[in-house]
Amino acid sequence: MPPTASTASAQRASNRRRKSSPARRDDDAPLIPILARKVREVEAKAQRGKLGPTNRVKFQVIAFLVREERARVKSDESVPAGARAELLKRLDGVATILAKTAARDTSLIQLLEVDQATTPVAKRMRRDWLLESGAELAEDELIITDVAPVQTQVVPAALAERQVIPVQIEARRESNPFLAPDVALRAPSSTARRRLDGWELMGPLYKAFETGAGGSAASMELPPVPEFDRLSPKGLEIMPHQSRFLEAVRAGHRSFLLADEPGLGKTAQSVVAASIANAYPLLAVVPNVVKMNWAREVERWTPQRRATVISGDGGDIDAFADVFIVNYEVLDRHLAWLSSIGLKGMVVDEAHFIKNLTSQRSQNVLGLAARIREQVRDPLMLALTGTPLINDVEDFDAIWRFLGWTNGEKPGPELMERLDATGLTPADKAFYPEARDAVISLGIVRRKKKDVAADLPDKLVADLPVELDDDFGRSIRAAERELGDRMAAKYRRIIEARGDKVFRGEFDEDIVRLVAHGELEDSKAAGNGGDNVFTMVRKIGQAKALLAADYAVQLQRSVGKVVFFAKHIDVMDAAEAHFASAGLRTISIRGDQTTPARQLAIDAFNNDPDVAIAVCSLTAAGVGLNMQAASNVVLAELSWTAAEQTQAIDRVHRIGQDEPVTAWRIIAAHTIDTKIAELIDSKQGLAARALDGEQLDPTSSDSVQMSALMHLLRQALGTR
Template sequence: VQVHWPRELSDRLTAQAVIGPSTAEDEQSGAPGGIEDKALGSGDAPDAGDGTPGGPFGGGLPSFLSANALLAFNWRFAVGGHELTRAELDRLAEAGRPLVRLRDRWVLVDPAEVLQARSQQDRKVTPMDALSAALTGTTEIDGRPVEVAASGWLERLRERLADPEGGRQEVAQPAALAATLRDYQLRGLDWLHRMTSLGLGGCLADDMGLGKTITVIALHLHRQTDPASAGPTLVVCPTSLMGNWQREIEKFAPGTPVRRFHGAARDLDDVTDGFVLTTYGTMRLDTERLAARGWGLLVADEAQHVKNPYSATARALRTIGARARVALSGTPVENNLSELWAILDWTTPGLLGSLGAFRTRFAAAVEGGGDPAAAERLGALVRPFLLRRRKSDPGIAPELPPKTETDRTVSLTPEQAGLYEAVVRETLEAIAAADGMARRGLVVKLLTGLKQICNHPAQYLKEDRPRIEGRSGKLELLDELLDTILAEGASTLVFTQYVGMARILETHLAARGVRTQFLHGGTPVAEREAMVARFQDGDVPVFLLSLKAAGTGLNLTRAEHVVHYDRWWNPAVEAQATDRAYRIGQDRPVQVHRLIAEGTIEDRIAAMLDRKREMADAVLGTGGDAPQELTELTDAELAELVRLRGDGR
């Protein structure tokens, strides 16, 4: 029997998850319901909610956000736009039929849908899961997406966190700070105070050169004015940055104790306040001593150094407790979104869930580029915990001069072209006969070898006493650039990822009478600082630098030109290197020259770098060896990638 039912009488049951504390819990004095007083204002000392400071993560979560403080996961049901009471939902479920009488009208609902809805009532979730769902407005229940609304203090917390730089200013510049913070730095200080007073932590991801260090110094000084947050600050940073941190603290916070926990005679005796500076290597070796201290604030500078959460360094860092954690990184996403997970899971454990769940729910979809909605959800989730400003943003650094970036293509010499084609032919034959790890190793060897040939044949051939002139198109172009730069009385930075290539340049330029100096990973800290001083004083006009060793922590504003002699696989690393010159304090236009061998593998690297920039921008609102995707190419795809093109395409 067919029954024709009027469409206007068929109402679908709709459900929206509502997460938050119970009414009684929200109103209880001193409980999370007092979020404006307890959490958003005054910086209560966080604990893990399990009786031990910091619990398994070594600090970072206040009790009202700990795993033990479960929140109610309820549902709001409606039929035809009318919200149902629990009794009405029970009546629908018990009827067991699609046609029921509800509020003096007949409605048509799916009995199976009603039963499922009732069975999902009264769930409990951890506050970090609840906060994640509240920020994104969605969660997954039994593998299907469900809309989420927050209630009570959780909703007020969501509103407070949603706009990192919005709302009323909660703190002023500390009186003890011997500097005047810029407006964006004051907003950064306000944000850091809000996040650390909540125990949530965060990542300050401003561009290099915008003053992350002075902002953290201001945060330390502000926290010393409140007994609940006062205490020493431990800064973990690369070795190259220790001197910079010490100078900045002595300059902007005069009288504040600062100690280097580094070297054979390191100790922590009588540390009660001020700053303690250590390196990632020392922290890993001396974790127990550092973890035994009570730190008011723990800062991980250049936090991308712990982007692998399974590394010994990252594991050691997690064991050090503190009332609050702050990560500093101008490049929170270098190669993939798992690096972002590693940083934020350290500052705010549990926010992004497990790494596996994060990869499934967000990273795979965003990195593939086919799911803009996933990028939008991830952005909504991480943006409150990651403050990122660029030099190019309106009003951030209007005093900075313009920066011009130019790709300068150059042809290979006949020797380079012959060597390039021979290496491609021979190595592709070996790759075709290999598989597994052996094949991947050969691919990396091929890509590295081709880049070295593009630089100079002597680098690839590892010649002891090479004939340098007339063999490299790039070197000829560099000579032309330097002739012009030096004639103008300007100074330049020349970056290369290869120490061997830098040595060739050093020898070649010395023979031409050009004064240079070379900074690499083996340069002692004291000598690094002396090199910076010589360059800034104008004693040495050409500074040769190893890309990875000198890409951070150096202030080289005398340079008006930056030359990238070869391309790195990672755009963020190149940008950091450029920012050695293009940073606060630079008062002259900066020209960036990227040297590219035409028609070679270097041409194809550029497109890959652009894709990585787009991925980071999609999420943030804003390397190492050859990327894994290149090692997984088929033989035909690899041959097309490395083929020498005569037309430069």
């Protein structure tokens, strides 16, 4: 365990004993094998996808320790010239791996330029590695303190000019110019050091979830179902799984990652939770598509409370409402007044939207959340998402920060107490299941439909391969072969430059990944120009459009209402034209609709028997909508993520559905479409391991695009 001030002398004595022990092979530079091991860990993580915050810090620390060690070796006259050359060669090897890793993720390049540890996490990491190497450190290097907290800046300078103050908000302030102080605000936390204060813990916490340590579902222990339902308004009934969550709120729990599978009533649970906790005024940050639905749910479940929807500059809001509902896109202009009206709670719906910490969307949400915690003790903080993990377990990062469980660099005080109480450290294998349980106990609630809603019908995803046997289909297959050949040529040039021979069916996985990554980056930069993985998938969607629409027509004639999902507007347009020619009445859900128009369309689909098919955008209609009037879904185009596909299907597979649900995926046979469907299915494993404790074989955390390109390249190398 890393030392504290009280054990510094003992550490130095231990270092001296180690130095007096028999000579080891790395006596001249014992730090080098540690750096070699650490850089391989970072390289392995980079090969599976983008690095998270913890491994980025590790990358940075390796970079400046390599420079420090090179300078030390060069200046150490006691090291023989031959040994010095060998040590410098080994350091160059570490530096080469750093450079290759930076080539995979170019955002790392700037970290190579940092020449010292600047953050407490980086300083602790440097200290621990040096101590592991047997180095003696000065007293000020052993004791590392955290930066003193400062009041959160909710409105960044770049957004200051965009801030608006609705007239009605001014009226609210004039009627009550002073916010009542919260006398129960928590006193400053104790400065007493804990046993784990010296350990880097974020990496081990992510690892505990990534491996599904403990094997149990990621859901905190909840109170039993109460004997009587005292919460439901007249005419409504809270389901048993919802009442258990609400009993936890009644017992005083105030921060939750509510990760129930889509369709289990997370919105209703949040609305009633706010009433139990008296967390008013409450802010709900939600996708634009569900703002009106949120207002309806507030009125439905808590009729004694008023909700107001913030649109544009907020000119028509009810400033004296109990619940303020705002979409992510307009939140940035309302930060100033929202941070000053004394919010007692905050809900973030579809919380995976904030996973990108560099985005303004994420910074806006996290800034407001931090300000609420500064002003109120134990505010109600709810992160709602049925798909908290999209590509990597570090997608948890932003959500944990929002809830106050961590600050991104280390656990918060409450989590640290629970980790410390385990009596274990990350060096102990038993630490990982205990650490996972500690995080879960803070408020992760995860229920699956099959576990909590026995009366909810089954869900089946059925694949329907279609043949693209016209000229369009042949041109798509030719473009795929051309792309594979182009990547194979790059692969062969790299191999031959290295002096190796290329054998059919044999390939170097590292070079395969390097070539595929380069192609993916070029494709992103090129947009829709030329043939690349994005343009090919779009062409496949166009080629499938009428086939998928025709199947939906036949399906509708036999089963009734159908929801038709597509990714691109031209595919939706072609489908709608086909439905019209078949005499079917449809509604459309698109991203450019106003909220009222979208809600009218949804209501028409659910309530008007003459509306046969809902034509929906995967991105605009994939979250928050209730369309359980249908029990069949047609996926005309495939998504790039398993989460997006699940969200789309669960617009139908929800509470209130009384029939089995079938999603029909239209897949273009003998094209990359088939591989993409397979990859999407494999991505379900990450959530199953991290959240549901299922013991599944680990799958790559590469994006579907990256994996698809690697597949095309291997195919080209294996057949030509």
